[in-house]
Amino acid sequence: MTAISIPDDSLFGVDNLPYGVFSTAGTDPRIGVRVGDHVxxxxxxxxxxxxxxxxxxxxxxxxxxxxIDVRARxxxxxxxxxxxxxxHAVEDVTMHLPIAVAxxxxxxxxxxxxxNLGRLFRPQNPDPLMPNWKHLPVGYHGRSSTVVAxxxxxxxxxxxxxxxxxxxxxxxxxxxxxxxxxxxxxxxxGSPMGSxxxxxxxxxxxxxxxILNDWSARDIQAWEYVPLxxxxxxxxxxxxxxxxxxxxxxxxARIDTxxxxxxxxxxxxxxxxxGLDIDLAVEWNGEIVTRPPYAQMYWSxxxxxAHTTVNGAAASxxxxxxxxxxxxPEKNQRGAFIELTWGGAEPVTVAGxxxxxxxxxxxxxxxxxxxxxxGGRIGFGEVRARILPAD
Amino acid sequence: MTAISIPDDSLFGVDNLPYGVFSTAGTDPRIGVRVGDHVxxxxxxxxxxxxxxxxxxxxxxxxxxxxIDVRARxxxxxxxxxxxxxxHAVEDVTMHLPIAVAxxxxxxxxxxxxxNLGRLFRPQNPDPLMPNWKHLPVGYHGRSSTVVAxxxxxxxxxxxxxxxxxxxxxxxxxxxxxxxxxxxxxxxxGSPMGSxxxxxxxxxxxxxxxILNDWSARDIQAWEYVPLxxxxxxxxxxxxxxxxxxxxxxxxARIDTxxxxxxxxxxxxxxxxxGLDIDLAVEWNGEIVTRPPYAQMYWSxxxxxAHTTVNGAAASxxxxxxxxxxxxPEKNQRGAFIELTWGGAEPVTVAGxxxxxxxxxxxxxxxxxxxxxxGGRIGFGEVRARILPAD
Numbered sequence: 046m047t048a049i050s051i052p053d054d055s056l057f058g059v060d061n062l063p064y065g066v067f068s069t070a071g072t073d074p075r076i077g078v079r080v081g082d083h084v085x086x087x088x089x090x091x092x093x094x095x096x097x098x099x100x101x102x103x104x105x106x107x108x109x110x111x112x113i114d115v116r117a118r119x120x121x122x123x124x125x126x127x128x129x130x131x132x133h134a135v136e137d138v139t140m141h142l143p144i145a146v147a148x149x150x151x152x153x154x155x156x157x158x159x160x161n162l163g164r165l166f167r168p169q170n171p172d173p174l175m176p177n178w179k180h181l182p183v184g185y186h187g188r189s190s191t192v193v194a195x196x197x198x199x200x201x202x203x204x205x206x207x208x209x210x211x212x213x214x215x216x217x218x219x220x221x222x223x224x225x226x227x228x229x230x231x232x233x234x235g236s237p238m239g240s241x242x243x244x245x246x247x248x249x250x251x252x253x254x255x256i257l258n259d260w261s262a263r264d265i266q267a268w269e270y271v272p273l274x275x276x277x278x279x280x281x282x283x284x285x286x287x288x289x290x291x292x293x294x295x296x297x298a299r300i301d302t303x304x305x306x307x308x309x310x311x312x313x314x315x316x317x318x319x320g321l322d323i324d325l326a327v328e329w330n331g332e333i334v335t336r337p338p339y340a341q342m343y344w345s346x347x348x349x350x351a352h353t354t355v356n357g358a359a360a361s362x363x364x365x366x367x368x369x370x371x372x373x374p375e376k377n378q379r380g381a382f383i384e385l386t387w388g389g390a391e392p393v394t395v396a397g398x399x400x401x402x403x404x405x406x407x408x409x410x411x412x413x414x415x416x417x418x419x420g421g422r423i424g425f426g427e428v429r430a431r432i433l434p435a436d
Numbered sequence: 437m438t439a440i441s442i443p444d445d446s447l448f449g450v451d452n453l454p455y456g457v458f459s460t461a462g463t464d465p466r467i468g469v470r471v472g473d474h475v476x477x478x479x480x481x482x483x484x485x486x487x488x489x490x491x492x493x494x495x496x497x498x499x500x501x502x503x504i505d506v507r508a509r510x511x512x513x514x515x516x517x518x519x520x521x522x523x524h525a526v527e528d529v530t531m532h533l534p535i536a537v538a539x540x541x542x543x544x545x546x547x548x549x550x551x552n553l554g555r556l557f558r559p560q561n562p563d564p565l566m567p568n569w570k571h572l573p574v575g576y577h578g579r580s581s582t583v584v585a586x587x588x589x590x591x592x593x594x595x596x597x598x599x600x601x602x603x604x605x606x607x608x609x610x611x612x613x614x615x616x617x618x619x620x621x622x623x624x625x626g627s628p629m630g631s632x633x634x635x636x637x638x639x640x641x642x643x644x645x646x647i648l649n650d651w652s653a654r655d656i657q658a659w660e661y662v663p664l665x666x667x668x669x670x671x672x673x674x675x676x677x678x679x680x681x682x683x684x685x686x687x688x689a690r691i692d693t694x695x696x697x698x699x700x701x702x703x704x705x706x707x708x709x710x711g712l713d714i715d716l717a718v719e720w721n722g723e724i725v726t727r728p729p730y731a732q733m734y735w736s737x738x739x740x741x742a743h744t745t746v747n748g749a750a751a752s753x754x755x756x757x758x759x760x761x762x763x764x765p766e767k768n769q770r771g772a773f774i775e776l777t778w779g780g781a782e783p784v785t786v787a788g789x790x791x792x793x794x795x796x797x798x799x800x801x802x803x804x805x806x807x808x809x810x811g812g813r814i815g816f817g818e819v820r821a822r823i824l825p826a827d
Contacts, residue, residue: 148579183663186667188749205568238673272554272566357594357673
């Protein structure tokens with residue numbers, strides 16, 4: 046039997062307890078919870094087969110009462126001794142995609158990001174925000190099959206682009222490959238077609254959150270996106286962090302959103318606060334280049350889920366929705382390189398080299414932390430990937 | 437033992453043999469093939485458990501050689517006597533959604549439709565087509581979880597709309613509920629992330645086709661769709677016909693697409709013809725109001741799949757992609773009511789009543805046929821649904 050010792054400054058203390066899917070050499074992927082620098086094998090420790098599965102979906106579908114109960118059982122478990130074969134050092138495990146992704150929707154909920162992109166993509170417009178932006182959380186569906194786990198290399202996508210001076214579009218590897226630093230929210234309990242989820246019922250449906258990198262080929266996107274939105278500029282890959290932080294661990298992070306003016310329509314209103322005080326940091330080749338603040342996001346994830354279902358669209362266990370790029374008002378808070386380098390016009394120095402967009406071999410890691418209920422901070426870990434050249 | 441007799445004028449002769457998922461009273465959904473006015477239970481008739489499953493996915497994933505082999509076995513089977521308990525009259529079975537939908541993408545491949553919608557949504561633009569339209573098959577991802585089988589009622593969606601004279605958006609049931617008459621194509625064999633499917637390898641990957649109705653709330657769509665494309669205006673429901681016509685049955689329907697000028701980039705070129713001579717008919721409350729010709733579609737489904745994967749996006753068994761609304765050059769060939777009634781300005785008379793958009797209780801059925809290899813025609817059946825009022 047082992048008592049897990051948790052370092053005092055750990056971002057994975059008993060106020061966090063995120064879930065993930067892990068394997069050790071020669072074993073099948075199964076569900077674990079991170080405690081300090083260890084991973085507890087939940088099927089082994091709790092003797093419950095729902096945790097022997099290769100995704101969190103079946104557990105998530107069991108609902109909030111069960112999430113609360115299991116969290117209490119894990120809390121009791123880690124306070125005592127655990128069977129040796131149920132505990133692994135975090136460096137000895139391989140992490141996998143934690144969920145089977147059902148529908149994936151990406152939003153656009155940062156006013157600073159939407160304004161910056163409006164100025165860059167539509168400089169002719171006097172108002173960088175579209176007229177609908179402050180009335181609804183704008184979002185679009187993305188490709189579920191290319192949501193991948195942290196650590197999976199990203200092959201530079203090929204596609205069409207047409208610069209302002211090109212007579213016709215050209216084809217080739219993207220020359221403006223970018224990131225979008227986002228948070229992703231995971232639906233545990235869905236809702237049937239014909240029903241809706243109000244903002245105040247968010248906690249019954251949303252299981253937890255991850256960090257999300259919405260890789261974006263800006264040159265492909267700029268040429269393709271009118272009038273039906275982004276497609277190949279985004280669909281090649283979306284990376285998420287391996288540890289799903291339960292919504293239950295984010296109680297101390299809940300804050301008001303910024304003032305929403307004009308007041309949203311009633312279906313987007315609620316009494317519960319679902320702004321979230323999460324701090325992100327983006328590392329480019331080992332150097333932190335920007336620190337996007339989730340607290341600045343205009344639309345809350347509860348509003349995003351309410352909007353997604355208000356037309357009667359079904360929600361499903363495993364639905365993933367991204368917040369959209371998180372950008373604060375300051376330059377060093379911008380969550381995409383197109384904003385950070387102002388469309389490539391203002392290169393940044395990264396580990397001694399000038400960069401605008403991503404080069405082959407570059408590595409990006411996005412990490413995030415939030416206040417925990419015990420007065421310290423809790424971590425989301427990181428989502429990390431390296432860029433491989435196009436074939 | 438039974439010998440199935442096939443009426444001479446049947447659209448479901450031995451040159452068709454579409455697959456579907458059916459059940460009879462008190463039994464589980466399983467795979468059948470339609471022959472004349474009968475459904476042959478393939479698990480019972482062929483003794484192969486892959487057909488005892490509730491979706492076509494496992495069979496589709498077995499690949500084209502297997503699709504050819506099974507088709508030959510079914511052809512031999514229906515030429516002789518079949519065990520009585522493996523044959524059901526089509527009126528005795530309930531049809532289900534034939535596939536588990538992986539990613540769903542909807543295209544916009546009709547030049548007439550894109551031009552008409554450009555004139556209606558962006559009247560200020562001198563050219564109704566966007567500059568990219570003739571260079572790439574424009575498409576966007578839709579919601580997989582709301583793809584439903586023919587016969588499932590459609591609840592009128594609620595959402596935001598803002599008319600030109602509204603000071604602020606209003607919320608309520610859509611007042612411009614529309615159809616889009618499309619064909620849907622189903623991926624049987626996918627491709628891994630980082631690879632692509634060229635147009636000439638279409639037949640190795642595409643299992644078959646269905647009729648697809650992409651229900652559209654035009655008022656919700658018009659307000660929400662800039663800049664990231666349609667979302668709630670489409671995500672509430674997409675209906676597909678229950679019988680998947682194998683690509684192998686469409687050999688006689690293959691034609692050249694219309695001349696593509698300018699010549700598409702090389703990745704969109706191929707030697708194989710994948711234009712398709714499919715005739716659709718749209719019935720509104722029992723009256724045929726339009727006959728969209730698939731033969732007029734500018735982009736072929738092989739080009740759509742090539743485009744979807746050229747950036748390295750994975751394709752999966754069960755991926756569904758819609759052609760986009762099929763509209764011919766004539767008014768009575770337009771595949772959406774917004775075009776047929778020119779944005780509601782020119783009502784049509786339907787079964788004695790004036791109509792612009794869909795009213796509660798209206799029923800729409802879309803059917804389709806194509807030339808078969810034996811000189812007659814083969815049928816796709818129909819996709820039918822009724823509109824229920826918003827709650």
